[in-house]
Amino acid sequence: MPMLRFKVVEEAFKRKAIPVVAPDKSLTEYYGKYVFNRKQMSKFLSKETLKTISDAIDKGGVLDRDIADHVAAGMKNWAIEMGATHYTHWFQPLTEGTAEKHDSFIEYADVPGGNIIEEFSGKILAQQEPDASSFPSGGIRNTFEARGYTAWDPASPAFIVDDTLCIPTVFISYTGEALDYKTPLLKALSAVDKAATSVAQIFDSKIKKVYSYLGWEQEYFLIDNGLYAARPDLVLTGRTLMGHESAKNQQLEDHYFGSVPTRVQAFMKDLEYEAYKYAIPLKTRHNEVAPNQFELAPIFSETGLAIDQNLLIMALMKRVARRHDFRVLLHEKPFAGVNGSGKHNNWSLGTDTGVGLLTPGKNPEENLRFITFLVNTLVAVHRHNALLKASIMSAQNAHRLGANEAPPAIISVFLGSQISSVLDKLEHSTSEEAIVVDAKKKMKLGIAHIPEVLLDNTDRNRTSPFAFTGNRFEFRAVGSSANCSSAMTVLNSVVAAQLNEFKAEYDAKIAAGVSKEKAVFDLLKRYIKESKAIRFDGNGYSDEWKEEARRRGLDCQTSVPLIFEAYTAPESIKMFVETGVHTEKELYARNEVKWETYTKKIQIEARVLGDLAMNHVIPVATKYQALLLDNIYKIKQVYPEDKANKMAEIDMALAEELAERIAAIRQDVSAMVNERKFANKIESERDKAVAYHDKVLPFLPSIRYQIDKLELVVDNELWPLPKYRELLFTR
Numbered sequence: 210m211p212m213l214r215f216k217v218v219e220e221a222f223k224r225k226a227i228p229v230v231a232p233d234k235s236l237t238e239y240y241g242k243y244v245f246n247r248k249q250m251s252k253f254l255s256k257e258t259l260k261t262i263s264d265a266i267d268k269g270g271v272l273d274r275d276i277a278d279h280v281a282a283g284m285k286n287w288a289i290e291m292g293a294t295h296y297t298h299w300f301q302p303l304t305e306g307t308a309e310k311h312d313s314f315i316e317y318a319d320v321p322g323g324n325i326i327e328e329f330s331g332k333i334l335a336q337q338e339p340d341a342s343s344f345p346s347g348g349i350r351n352t353f354e355a356r357g358y359t360a361w362d363p364a365s366p367a368f369i370v371d372d373t374l375c376i377p378t379v380f381i382s383y384t385g386e387a388l389d390y391k392t393p394l395l396k397a398l399s400a401v402d403k404a405a406t407s408v409a410q411i412f413d414s415k416i417k418k419v420y421s422y423l424g425w426e427q428e429y430f431l432i433d434n435g436l437y438a439a440r441p442d443l444v445l446t447g448r449t450l451m452g453h454e455s456a457k458n459q460q461l462e463d464h465y466f467g468s469v470p471t472r473v474q475a476f477m478k479d480l481e482y483e484a485y486k487y488a489i490p491l492k493t494r495h496n497e498v499a500p501n502q503f504e505l506a507p508i509f510s511e512t513g514l515a516i517d518q519n520l521l522i523m524a525l526m527k528r529v530a531r532r533h534d535f536r537v538l539l540h541e542k543p544f545a546g547v548n549g550s551g552k553h554n555n556w557s558l559g560t561d562t563g564v565g566l567l568t569p570g571k572n573p574e575e576n577l578r579f580i581t582f583l584v585n586t587l588v589a590v591h592r593h594n595a596l597l598k599a600s601i602m603s604a605q606n607a608h609r610l611g612a613n614e615a616p617p618a619i620i621s622v623f624l625g626s627q628i629s630s631v632l633d634k635l636e637h638s639t640s641e642e643a644i645v646v647d648a649k650k651k652m653k654l655g656i657a658h659i660p661e662v663l664l665d666n667t668d669r670n671r672t673s674p675f676a677f678t679g680n681r682f683e684f685r686a687v688g689s690s691a692n693c694s695s696a697m698t699v700l701n702s703v704v705a706a707q708l709n710e711f712k713a714e715y716d717a718k719i720a721a722g723v724s725k726e727k728a729v730f731d732l733l734k735r736y737i738k739e740s741k742a743i744r745f746d747g748n749g750y751s752d753e754w755k756e757e758a759r760r761r762g763l764d765c766q767t768s769v770p771l772i773f774e775a776y777t778a779p780e781s782i783k784m785f786v787e788t789g790v791h792t793e794k795e796l797y798a799r800n801e802v803k804w805e806t807y808t809k810k811i812q813i814e815a816r817v818l819g820d821l822a823m824n825h826v827i828p829v830a831t832k833y834q835a836l837l838l839d840n841i842y843k844i845k846q847v848y849p850e851d852k853a854n855k856m857a858e859i860d861m862a863l864a865e866e867l868a869e870r871i872a873a874i875r876q877d878v879s880a881m882v883n884e885r886k887f888a889n890k891i892e893s894e895r896d897k898a899v900a901y902h903d904k905v906l907p908f909l910p911s912i913r914y915q916i917d918k919l920e921l922v923v924d925n926e927l928w929p930l931p932k933y934r935e936l937l938f939t940r
Contacts, residue, residue, distance in 0.1 A: 214931050217435030221939045224433065226475040227533050232482060241488035243291070245284055245367040253283035266364050268418070277331030277361075284367055285314065285329035288374040296329060298337045298359035299375040301390040302344040303802045305692050307520050308380075311373050334376065335361050344380075344388065347798030347805075357382055362391065365517045368487055370524075377517055386795050390694035391513075393790050397701040398513055400788040404708035405558055405582070409566060411715065411725065412578040418561040421701050424509035424681075425519050426493075428550035428689050429526065430502050430538035431473055433939050436931045437536040441825075442817050446810075447540035447605070447690070450818045450909065451826070453917040454546035455934040458500060465498045470940035473503065476533040480505070483525050489518045498614070499547035500937040509555065512701070516693045519552075523690075539690040542608035544933065545913075549609035550689035554696055557681035558582065558704075568680040580631070581711075581729060586682065587622060588736045589707035590675055591743035593699070593784065594620035595764035595775040597675070598686070600699035602772045604810035606688035611767075613750050616674030616686045618767055619758045621745040623673035629746065635730075636737045672749030698790065706784045711736075770898035773803045804898035808888075811901045815885055818912055819878045825929050826916050827871055833923045834867040863922060870915045877915070881908035 232239045241248065250259050258279040265272050272280075288296070297309040314327040337359045344357075358381050365377035380389035387393050398421050405419035437443050442450040459465075469477065477494050484491045490508040497504050510518065523539060530537045542549035558566040567583060570576040590597060597620050602610075611617040624632070674686040687696045711732060718728035742761035747754060759765050766772050775781060776796050785791035791799075841857040841864070848856060888900035920928060 213439055214929060214935075217433070217439045218931060218935050218939065220435050221433035221935075224472060224534055226471040227479075229475050229479045229482070231478075232486075236485060240485050242486040243369045244486075244488045245287055246488060249287055250283065253287045254279065258283070262363060272335075272363060274331050274335070277335045279331070280363075281329050281331045281334040284334065284374065285327070288329075288367075288369060289314070289327060291369050292372060293369050293374045294372045296333075296374040296376065298361075298378040300359050300378045300380040301520065301692060301694065302380060302388065303347075303390065303799065303806075304344065305690060307524070308344070309373075309375065337378070347801035357388055362395065362513075364395075364511075365514055366488075368521070386792065386798070390692050390698070391516075393795075394516065394694040394698045394701075395513060396790045397698045397705065397788070400705035400790060401558070401701040401708070404705040404712070405566065406560075407712050408581065408585075408708050408715075409560055409564075409578070411581075411712075411729070412574060413560075413562065413564070416560045416562055416564070419566065420559050420561070421512040421697070422509050422557045422559055422681075423512040423515040423693065423697060424506065424555035425515060425687075425693055426504060426506040426551075426553040426555070427519065427522065428497055428502065428504045428552065430499070430543055430550065431476065431530065431535045432501065432538060432936055434531070434534045434536055436936055436939060439931050440936070442821060443536075443538070443543070445817050446814050447538060448543040448608075448814075449545070449933075449936070450814060451821065451913050451916040451920075452545065452930070452933045452936075453920045454544075455932070455937060458547045458933070458937065459498050462498065464496050464500050464502070467496045469494070469496060469503075472533060472535070472940060476530060476535060477503075477505070479532065480522075480526060480529045483529055484522060487518070487521060487525070489522055489525075491522075497548070497550075499544065499549075501940065502548065502550065509557075512556075512697055516697065519693055541603075541605040541688040541690060542612070544937065546933075547937070548614040549612065551609065551615055551685060552687045552689045552691060552693065554684040554687045554693055554700075555678070555681050556684060556697070556700060565680050567677075567682070577726070577729060580635070580733060582708075583628070583677070584632070584733050584736045584740070585707045585711050586704055587740040587743060589703040590620065590622055591740040592707070593703040593781070594743060595766070595772070595778070596699055596703065596781050597684075597696070598764060598766075599772050599775040600696045601684075601686045601688060601691065602769055603688060603691065604769060604807050605690060606686075607767075607769050609688065610686060611750070616672060617749045617754070618772075619749070619755065619763055619765055620674050620686070620743070621749065621758070621763065622682075622743050623676040623746050624744060625677065625746065628677060629744065632737050632744075636734055636741075638734075673745070674749070702785060702788050702790045705788050709788075768899070768902055769807055770804055770895060770902050773800050773807075774895075776800050776803075801894050804894040807898045808894070808901050811906055812885065812889075814909060815881055815905055818909055819882060821930075822874050822878050822912055822916060826919060827874060829927050829929055830867050830871050830919050830923055833927055834864050834871075836924070837861075837864045837867070866922065867919070870919050874912055874915045877908050877912045881905060881912070884908070 247259070247263065250262070254262070258276060261276050262272065262280055295311040295313050297311045299307055299309050302308050314329055315325045316328040318324040318326045359378040360381065362377045362379060367374055367376045369375065377391075379387070379392040379395065381392060382388050401421055402419050406416060409416045409419060432443070440449065442448065481491050481494070490510070491505055492508050493504070493506040495504055496502070505522075507515070507518065509515070526537045539550065541551070560566065567579065567586070569579050598618060602618075607618075609615045674684070676683045676685060684696055684700065687693060714732055715728050718731070719725070723731070742763060745754065745758075755765065764775070777800055782793050782796060785796060786793060837860045841860050844857045845853040847853070884900075884904040888897055888905060891897040891900055920932065
């Protein structure tokens with residue numbers, strides 16, 4: 210292993226950037242090349258079919274089977290022309306990733322002689338029955354009950370990967386329960402559309418539809434392929450379970466927004482070319498804070514499409530990285546001592562008339578609408594802050610949150626001084642004229658050749674998990690490996706529920722003869738006061754905030770298994786059922802999946818760390834100890850006793866330290882194994898997850914501490930695993 214370490218380090222240092230050839234066409238010509246979008250539909254579908262499917266996408270209509278047959282025929286012809294030989298229903302099971310089962314287009318022709326034809330019907334397009342019995346269901350299905358259905362989502366265009374036509378679908382059980390992330394997301398988007406449209410029509414009756422928009426920011430690490438392969442913990446868990454931090458890591462902040470390394474630049478270019486072929490509008494790329502950490506982000510899209518594109522880009526990142534001898538790490542905390550990776554979700558609402566409902570207006574009427582949607586969002590986040598936290602929580606993300614690099618595990622909202630001032634005035638005002646918001650302010654820099662700078666109506670607060678940033682909210686707590694559907698389902702659902710309540714109260718006031726302005730004004734004043742506890746513009750990392758948050762009644766739970774219980778709290782069940790997003794049965798089933806997944810993640814990490822400690826680290830440490838003792842013995846054979854004792858003093862102390870740390874590791878590994886065996890006997894998934902969190906997880910940092918101390922003293926030539934300085938600074 211030591212020889213392997215030095216070999217892969219040497220190879221990594223010798224690698225050069227792989228040349229990337231730009232497509233021979235302009236961006237506008239190859240953009241969306243592999244996507245069956247409206248441009249391709251216009252070539253392969255009749256005008257009548259194109260209009261019908263466009264209306265279904267835009268207005269949420271239902272497609273009949275005849276139309277599905279026409280679409281399937283056109284889609285097949287396009288796919289075959291693009292070189293596709295297979296098709297698959299591409300869905301999002303409860304595993305954070307995507308799933309697919311490929312079938313070829315070939316069928317027997319209905320003629321004598323056994324000839325074959327290439328066939329793809331509307332029936333196959335609209336619905337499939339994959340076995341899929343082993344996907345997590347939380348008890349909704351038994352393993353022997355394989356029947357589950359995938360159903361086409363026309364709003365998300367089909368695309369081609371290699372030789373396979375991929376059709377985005379939902380995944381539901383035989384009895385109708387959702388078995389995926391997409392089904393409840395689509396229901397949540399429908400709920401927020403109806404609720405927000407109803408409220409928006411108070412201000413403009415022309416509005417017929419409201420869209421939820423999402424702009425995600427994907428952070429990630431790139432590690433040389435050879436170095437990755439030499440770290441079993443990275444291969445099996447996605448993070449380093451041991452490793453002393455490098456003397457230099459991110460403390461100089463010199464990597465952030467720095468010059469992109471040449472190998473990485475080639476990867477980024479290659480990835481962008483691929484992404485554009487799938488109509489993924491990547492806009493931004495840059496170095497992030499930690500060494501070998503980077504970020505990419507697209508132009509905002511409608512939420513459902515944006516999430517599909519994020520799942521596809523994560524798959525593309527892994528494929529393209531392999532071409533450049535990299536591995537992409539999407540784990541939220543792959544390295545201790547440096548920043549982890551998040552996936553900020555920038556969320557907003559917009560109308561079919563082109564109005565941003567979270568954008569400050571140009572007149573009192575528009576500002577009243579803006580404040581209405583802003584305040585209702587605040588109330589929704591306040592009432593369901595525990596649920597929002599549960600929506601982004603995982604075994605991986607728990608390592609990142611609250612680590613002075615990411616938002617704390619307490620949901621709060623940052624508004625900035627101007628918006629906060631408006632709400633404070635409105636709360637204590639007797640007139641709706643208190644609502645005055647400048648969309649932009651100007652700041653003169655006093656330097657002749659630098660123009661005026663337009664200031665947003667808020668500054669930024671990097672410690673806030675849910676920050677208003679001018680015309681949207683940035684949900685910063687989402688983890689880098691997560692499916693955004695989880696957070697977006699909850700956020701759109703709670704906002705929909707709150708807007709429904711607002712509209713019902715508003716209608717009651719109007720029926721009682723209250724004017725529109727006064728009805729809105731009175732409700733906003735009450736809501737501002739009710740949600741005040743969720744507003745916090747200070748340092749979210751401070752201990753003082755944790756105490757203050759408890760006093761305010763915000764959820765401060767830090768145990769991941771217990772955080773998940775927010776999904777089945779009475780208020781959560783009521784909200785999900787009333788909005789039509791989840792049934793009570795689905796919520797309990799999903800918590801079973803979350804608990805089981807958490808247990809397995811910690812279980813795997815514990816087993817990997819135990820193996821590395823006992824089979825990699827301790828043998829090397831004892832070998833080095835033997836070398837020290839041999840040296841001590843030889844010194845005492847050659848030199849007089851007094852001189853020998855003095856000469857051997859450092860080696861003796863070091864040998865004793867090694868012995869103590871080896872003993873501590875053995876003791877902790879043994880105790881961890883016993884706790885794991887005990888936890889594995891627990892039948893309740895919830896209680897088992899709690900046991901793993903409370904009894905097994907604490908051994909991981911304890912064992913790591915001893916190993917990392919050994920790394921500092923064991924001969925570098927003996928140490929078997931690539932060190933942080935090699936993992937993070939080999940580019």
